[in-house]
Amino acid sequence: NAGVMQNPRHLVRRRGQEARLRCSPMKGHSHVYWYRQLPEEGLKFMVYLQKENIIDESGMPKERFSAEFPKEGPSILRIQQVVRGDSAAYFCASSPPILNNEQFFGPGTRLTVL
């Protein structure tokens, strides 16, 4: 049973470009969460999605950031017009349909903005 998969593992973008981060949840999991870890900090919640629905986006920056979890395919975190401050590790986690709060994390995508 494969775990949570994220790609790419490393992503380098120049300021002003777009970054697309992908997350495939564990098999049977329908809940996806995105977290961001800035250097020397803990993980910060960004958004919680179920298939085709955004449930909680209270941690998402108001501009340039968006997320989706379509009926088919992986969840996508999209960052438009990246700035240096977006450089961080972005982690995706998934959990099963029954709410139990044990979220299983992927290996993360390390975004570097030049």
Added chain:
Amino acid sequence: DQQVKQNSPSLSVQEGRISILNCDYTNSMFDYFLWYKKYPAEGPTFLISISSIKDKNEDGRFTVFLNKSAKHLSLHIVPSQPGDSAVYFCAASVLTGGGNKLTFGTGTQLKVEL
């Protein structure tokens, strides 16, 4: 506003001894607490959790204690092993109607020495 705090950024313990990692929280709505372990360049790995209706949960070498009145929890690892060297994150959530997002502390780097 840091709702989950891990005041010790690092801890060094000898192999075979007990490791005690501490975590404090401020939000009285939190009713579910988790500990994650993280190695460099990997995603967090779930270790153990505890509901607010309990004050102790044990799983092998890992025990979590919860003191609700003090808004404090701790993770005990005994005996400590070199493979336990990692960053440990405390996390909390509001299980009922809280949207399932995890609020993380800033982590404690544990080093288990031979």
